[in-house]
Amino acid sequence: MEKILSALDALGAEQYVITxxxxxxxxTFYVKKALDLTRRADTAVTSVRVFRPFxxxxxxxxxxxxxxxxxxxxxxxxxxxxxxxxxxxxxxxxPWYPLPAGVKxxxxxxxxxxxxxxxxxxxxxMTAALFAADTADDVFLxxxxxxxxxxxxxxxxxxxxxxxxxxxxxxxxYVCQCPAPVDVETYHxxxxxxxxxxxLTADAAHALALTRARAQAAAAPRTGTYSLVLDxxxxxxxxxxxxxxxxxxxxxxxxxxFRLGENVHGPDAKGGLTMTLAATEPYTGFGAPMxxxxxxxxxxxxxxxGGPRFAHYLGVAPTGEYRAVAMPAGTVPRSQLLAExxxxxxxxxxxxxxxxxxxxxxxxxxxxxxxxxxxTPVTGGSVSGSILDCHDRMTFSAERYRSAVYDGPxxxxxxxxxxxxx
Amino acid sequence: MKVxxxxxxxxxxxxxxxxxxxxxxxxxxxxxxxxxTTGKYYRVSRHSVSVDEGxxxxxxxxxxxxxxxxxxxxxxxxxxxxxxxxxxxxxALLAADLxxxxxxxxxxxxxxxxxTVFSGATDYDIDPASxxxxxxxxxxxxxxxxxxxxxxxxxxxxxxxxWQRYTKLFLSRDKDMTQxxxxxxxxxxxxxxxxxxxxxxxxxxxxLGGMELMERMEANVAPCVRxxxxxxxxxxxxxxxxxxxxxxxTTGMIVHEAFGHGVEMDMFVKDRAQAPQFIGKYVAxxxxxxxxxxxxxxxxxxxxxxxxxxxxxxxVVIDKGVLKTGISDLQxxxxxxxxxxxxxxxxxxxxxxxxxxxxTWFEPGQDKLEDMIASVKxxxxxxxxxxGMEDPKNWGIQCMVDIAREIKDGKLTGRIFSPVVLTGYVPxxxxxxxxxxxxxxxxxxxxxxKGHKEWVKVSDGGPYIKATIRLG
Numbered sequence: 001m002e003k004i005l006s007a008l009d010a011l012g013a014e015q016y017v018i019t020x021x022x023x024x025x026x027x028t029f030y031v032k033k034a035l036d037l038t039r040r041a042d043t044a045v046t047s048v049r050v051f052r053p054f055x056x057x058x059x060x061x062x063x064x065x066x067x068x069x070x071x072x073x074x075x076x077x078x079x080x081x082x083x084x085x086x087x088x089x090x091x092x093x094x095p096w097y098p099l100p101a102g103v104k105x106x107x108x109x110x111x112x113x114x115x116x117x118x119x120x121x122x123x124x125x126m127t128a129a130l131f132a133a134d135t136a137d138d139v140f141l142x143x144x145x146x147x148x149x150x151x152x153x154x155x156x157x158x159x160x161x162x163x164x165x166x167x168x169x170x171x172x173x174y175v176c177q178c179p180a181p182v183d184v185e186t187y188h189x190x191x192x193x194x195x196x197x198x199x200l201t202a203d204a205a206h207a208l209a210l211t212r213a214r215a216q217a218a219a220a221p222r223t224g225t226y227s228l229v230l231d232x233x234x235x236x237x238x239x240x241x242x243x244x245x246x247x248x249x250x251x252x253x254x255x256x257x258f259r260l261g262e263n264v265h266g267p268d269a270k271g272g273l274t275m276t277l278a279a280t281e282p283y284t285g286f287g288a289p290m291x292x293x294x295x296x297x298x299x300x301x302x303x304x305x306g307g308p309r310f311a312h313y314l315g316v317a318p319t320g321e322y323r324a325v326a327m328p329a330g331t332v333p334r335s336q337l338l339a340e341x342x343x344x345x346x347x348x349x350x351x352x353x354x355x356x357x358x359x360x361x362x363x364x365x366x367x368x369x370x371x372x373x374x375x376t377p378v379t380g381g382s383v384s385g386s387i388l389d390c391h392d393r394m395t396f397s398a399e400r401y402r403s404a405v406y407d408g409p410x411x412x413x414x415x416x417x418x419x420x421x422x
Numbered sequence: 423m424k425v426x427x428x429x430x431x432x433x434x435x436x437x438x439x440x441x442x443x444x445x446x447x448x449x450x451x452x453x454x455x456x457x458x459t460t461g462k463y464y465r466v467s468r469h470s471v472s473v474d475e476g477x478x479x480x481x482x483x484x485x486x487x488x489x490x491x492x493x494x495x496x497x498x499x500x501x502x503x504x505x506x507x508x509x510x511x512x513x514a515l516l517a518a519d520l521x522x523x524x525x526x527x528x529x530x531x532x533x534x535x536x537x538t539v540f541s542g543a544t545d546y547d548i549d550p551a552s553x554x555x556x557x558x559x560x561x562x563x564x565x566x567x568x569x570x571x572x573x574x575x576x577x578x579x580x581x582x583x584x585w586q587r588y589t590k591l592f593l594s595r596d597k598d599m600t601q602x603x604x605x606x607x608x609x610x611x612x613x614x615x616x617x618x619x620x621x622x623x624x625x626x627x628x629x630l631g632g633m634e635l636m637e638r639m640e641a642n643v644a645p646c647v648r649x650x651x652x653x654x655x656x657x658x659x660x661x662x663x664x665x666x667x668x669x670x671x672t673t674g675m676i677v678h679e680a681f682g683h684g685v686e687m688d689m690f691v692k693d694r695a696q697a698p699q700f701i702g703k704y705v706a707x708x709x710x711x712x713x714x715x716x717x718x719x720x721x722x723x724x725x726x727x728x729x730x731x732x733x734x735x736x737x738v739v740i741d742k743g744v745l746k747t748g749i750s751d752l753q754x755x756x757x758x759x760x761x762x763x764x765x766x767x768x769x770x771x772x773x774x775x776x777x778x779x780x781x782t783w784f785e786p787g788q789d790k791l792e793d794m795i796a797s798v799k800x801x802x803x804x805x806x807x808x809x810g811m812e813d814p815k816n817w818g819i820q821c822m823v824d825i826a827r828e829i830k831d832g833k834l835t836g837r838i839f840s841p842v843v844l845t846g847y848v849p850x851x852x853x854x855x856x857x858x859x860x861x862x863x864x865x866x867x868x869x870x871x872k873g874h875k876e877w878v879k880v881s882d883g884g885p886y887i888k889a890t891i892r893l894g
Contacts, residue, residue: 026520029774031692034526037753038515041496041772043481065473065555070480071499088462088473088555120518128522143692173873175694177815185694185815187873223661223894253469254577255613255620349820350811354841356613356620361894363811363820363845380818382843382894384659388618420661420845420894 001156004048004069007079011086015051015099017161017286020044020154026119028127030144033134044071048082051099051158052089060096062309063089097312102161102287113194114148114168122195123148126170129197133204139212141204142177142185146170153281161287169193169404174204176211182218184379186211186347186365189233191404210346213377214366220380220421221369227342228383228419231334231411232401234351237360238412239325241387242275244355246295248306252313255356260316263299265391272299272391277322278407284320292326293319327408330396337397337413340370345383358388364419381421390414424543425602428458428589430480434500435591441484441505442593448509449516451487451532453594455729457771461586462550466562468570468578473555476584479770485730486512490529492753496772530756535596535731542726543602546632550585550606553633558583561636565643569612572647575654577615579647583608583627583636586879592731599731605722605879606635607867610642612650621656621840623649623824624806626671626867628881630720649806649825656840659826661894665801667794667886670863672823674882675807677712678782678870680819680848681705682882683812685714685739685748686765686777691757695814697748705745706852711785712740714749716764721881722866723780730766730775737763743853751777769876776872784884787858794857794888796832802893803827803834804842817848826893843894851889859886 001018008016027039046069053062067085069078109115114122127146134141147170154164171191178184188207190200230238242264250256258264265272275296284290286308294302304316311318338344348362361384369376393416396409438454445452463476483496493515495508521527550558562581569579587604607628613620625642629635668676689695697705706712716725716734727733730752737749750758751766754777767778795803806824813819821844828837866881 027774028520030525031528033524034528035521036528037492037494037774038518038520039494039496039774040511040515042511043496043498043772045498066475068475068478072501091556091559092471092473094471120520123520124522127520127525131522131525142694173875175692177693183815189874249470253467254615257618349813349818350809352809352822356622357841358619359841361822361841361843363813363818363843365813365816365818379816380845380847381892382661382820382845384661384841384843384894386619386658418658418661418894420659420843420892 003075003078004046007082008050010079011082013050013052013086015158017049018156019047019285022152023149024119025147025149026123027145027147028123032142033131048085050082050085050089052086053096054090056093061093062096063092063094065089065092094309095313097309099157099159100286100288100308100318101159102155102157102163103289104160104162108165108282110166110168112168114170119148119150122170125195125197126200129200130174130204132201133208136208138180139176139178139208142175144172144174146172155283155285155287157287159286163283163287165282176208178211178215180215182215184211184214186214193404210366214347214379217366217377217379219378220364221343221367221378221419223421224419226417226419228385228414228417229337229342229344229411230414231346233403234348235401235408235412236325236403236406237351237353239275239327240353241355241358242273242296243277243322243325246301246304248304248310248314248316250355251304252310258301260301260304262301264296264301265299269299269392272296274298274328276326277305278324278326279320279322280324281320290320293322324405325408329398329400330409331398332395334397334399334411337395337411338370342370342413343419344368344370358386360385360387381419383417383419385414385417390416423546425546425587425604427600427602430458431456431589431591437500437502437505438591438593441500441508444505444509445484445486445512446595448513449486449488453485453592453731454482455771456482456591457588459586459588461584463582463584464558464562465580465582466559466566467580468566471559473559476586479772481771483771484508484512486516487530487532488516491516491527492530494774530753533752533756535594537596538599540599540726544604544630544724546604548633550633558633565610565639568643569610569647572644573651575614575651576612576647577620578613580611581639583639585633590729592727594731597731599727601726603725604632605630606632607722608635608639609867610639610646612647614650614654616654621650621653623653626865628722628866630722630724652838653825653840656838659839659842659893663890663892665798665888666891667798667801667803667829667888669805669886670883671865672804672807673784673884673887674865675810675821676819676851677784677884678779678880678882679810679812679821680851681712682714682779682782684814684817684848686779686814687748687750687758687760688754688777689814690748691754696817697745697814700745701747703745704743705849706740706743707855708743709787709855709858710740710743710852711738712783713737713785714739714779714782716780719781719783719864719881721781721864723880728764728766729768730762732762732764732766735764749777749779751775767878769878773876776876778872778878779870779880781864782880782882783862783864784858784887786860786862786885789857789859791859791886794859794886795829795834797857797888798829798832801829803829819844819846819848819851844891845894846892851891854890855887857888861885
């Protein structure tokens with residue numbers, strides 16, 4: 001840090017953000033129930049963003065460029081990479097904006113259940129939790145990857161920030177396989193900040209049950225228009241439309257029509273979604289404290305989120321970057337959302353939401369068709385809809401679902417969604 | 423000119439040789455990979471100019487086998503003093519008690535290696551440093567200004583490019599290999615508003631080499647703007663199964679997502695692919711011959727050896743419709759008793775090596791594009807693919823494409839549908855190919871993930887193809 005500060009001083013770079021990151025990651029890779037590889041990654045990297053004020057055609061500008069300082073770099077190499085960034089910054093000519101002030105606070109330790117424990121101990125416990133669900137003969141875990149991490153971040157800025165924090169988490173993926181009557185698999189991810197062993201076991205059990213159902217799915221649903229029920233991880237993806245369109249960059253550059261104080265569902269809409277952006281880091285990238293941000297209140301946009309540049313252009317306060325969403329539960333029990341006829345899409349190849357167009361969709365890997373008093377597993381074909389067309393035809397469940405990036409209704413029913421199938 | 427090796431790697435080489443020797447003395451097998459990747463990413467749009475470092479990395483990963491068990495350790499710095507600590511870290515990993523009761527461990531024999539000493543570098547014409555940041559951004563700004571000036575309905579026009587240069591050194595008891603590679607990627611995107619939607623058209627540009635690529639971006643400005651404006655009149659896709667003509671980029675996405683992932687042989691090891699049951703059988707039209715390999719084409723995934731020290735291959739995966747073989751990393755080849763094909767790739771030194779695609783493509787055929795379009799009674803011309811997802815176990819396909827142009831009685835009608843989801847059963851799609859054009863193009867601006875992570879640079883492509891595809 002001292003070498004970097006000294007080099008910045010020598011350059012005359014008075015505005016900067018220095019971010020040191022260290023990651024210690026213990027990783028295990030399983031094929032069926034056998035450990036295939038053990039890994040550890042102990043890596044460090046420091047990003048230095050320099051901001052260079054200058055005038056162009058009589059206008060006040062602020063250029064920005066980034067340099068990466070790596071362990072083992074000597075003073076001469078550090079000076080060289082920072083000089084190159086300082087030089088480049090004069091060409092990234094954007095209208096001037098102020099950098100946000102940061103705070104100077106003692107280091108924040110992770111207070112979660114992984115904190116202070118050896119990574120190996122936590123890894124063993126989470127591995128046991130995952131495989132605890134793998135008890136059947138007809139459906140099983142095909143493979144799994146677990147990453148147990150301790151990460152520390154230290155941010156120092158020219159605007160007074162000097163903060164650091166640590167975070168432990170476990171994340172990974174696993175594949176479930178059911179060989180008969182049709183040999184199928186399903187893919188799943190997880191991420192926990194606490195040793196939620198029961199939750200991981202329950203999620204894996206749910207995933208295995210879905211895989212067994214997929215093996216029974218023989219055909220795609222008929223082509224047509226359906227009442228579509230989405231749930232779990234697809235909820236966060238779907239809500240990405242509102243998060244994306246309320247970003248300062250999207251609004252300033254006119255990619256998004258959202259306006260503060262207006263209903264995001266349209267000028268004639270009455271009521272609508274309530275949503276909060278949830279902080280998952282204690283500080284922003286500029287070393288300012290980060291808090292939950294109420295985004296929507298009955299459909300009305302209450303905040304715009306984003307970094308200092310576009311926030312300044314829009315005349316709003318900068319925020320940190322948010323990846324988690326919280327929403328109140330709906331009022332309708334999930335069982336009523338599944339009232340026939342409907343298509344409950346539980347697994348996609350890659351469910352996507354495009355905030356620019358409002359289009360959502362994906363290939364259906366597993367769904368349940370509720371019609372004529374029966375529930376039929378289906379696979380194949382694709383779902384294709386636009387949230388612009390159906391935002392007033394969404395009904396949310398009373399039951400909740402929680403993940404690392406979402407806390408809200410478990411499911412939503414959307415009327416009038418196209419399905420390309422058999 | 424040849425890409426020069428990283429000064430960092432050159433300086434660390436004596437230490438790395440000592441580390442290799444220490445590891446080989448301690449374990450049944452060991453290898454060391456050192457990586458130094460530098461680069462820059464430039465982007466201009468109506469309201470923003472930026473220059474960043476892009477995807478860079480510098481560090482080391484050692485892999486060791488002892489008593490049948492593999493372990494890897496990735497780290498950022500190496501000095502003479504830390505060599506014993508690296509050996510100790512690997513030893514600790516191999517001895518770590520991480521398996522709960524009931525879980526076993528896989529056992530491997532050491533790989534058989536051919537003694538190899540290699541040093542190679544790719545070529546370039548224009549060094550990014552010789553152009554300088556200001557000149558590169560000025561050229562991109564000129565493209566942006568041309569795009570914005572074409573029509574006042576253009577909401578935004580983005581021009582970007584990046585270069586990446588890396589040196590990798592691989593050492594094991596029998597191998598001492600160094601390579602230095604540079605590639606460039608770029609693209610233009612035009613955006614236009616359609617009511618509450620923003621429609622975008624994107625044209626990529628990529629290649630092995632240096633900034634000479636920028637000249638090729640000029641020609642893409644006008645078509646990109648025209649397409650974005652056309653998209654403002656697009657309609658929602660009418661679900662159904664259509665005769666389709668796919669442009670080379672869409673062909674590339676089908677090659678990559680539909681079939682490429684399904685022949686990654688680490689999927690064979692896990693019983694996650696159908697392909698092993700189809701070796702020697704027809705899986706595609708006899709018109710189809712498919713390649714993958716770092717030396718099968720000169721594009722962004724070209725290299726001399728992979729991250730496990732296996733020389734680059736040109737693997738013929740499908741030969742005239744018949745599935746011949748898969749592609750493989752070293753550890754999967756050890757399990758399957760096959761030869762590795764130079765496809766063991768890491769996102770960076772900090773990540774595990776998996777079987778990954780490189781340059782993946784269909785050989786061209788002999789048909790003319792205009793004849794192919796003229797042969798369609800009613801169908802769609804597909805272009806601008808945006809993303810795809812693999813399903814090797816069940817050979818399902820999902821590709822998102824931004825544009826489907828209606829063809830009626832052999833002519834494009836001007837009617838456009840967007841966006842479009844391609845789905846289907848891969849062998850059905852590949853067997854439905856009835857024509858392939860007489861030229862192939864590869865594009866390498868994208869990254870490929872393994873599931874939803876482990877991003878590596880790939881290229882893919884082929885000719886225009888005619889096939890029957892379900893669209894939604």
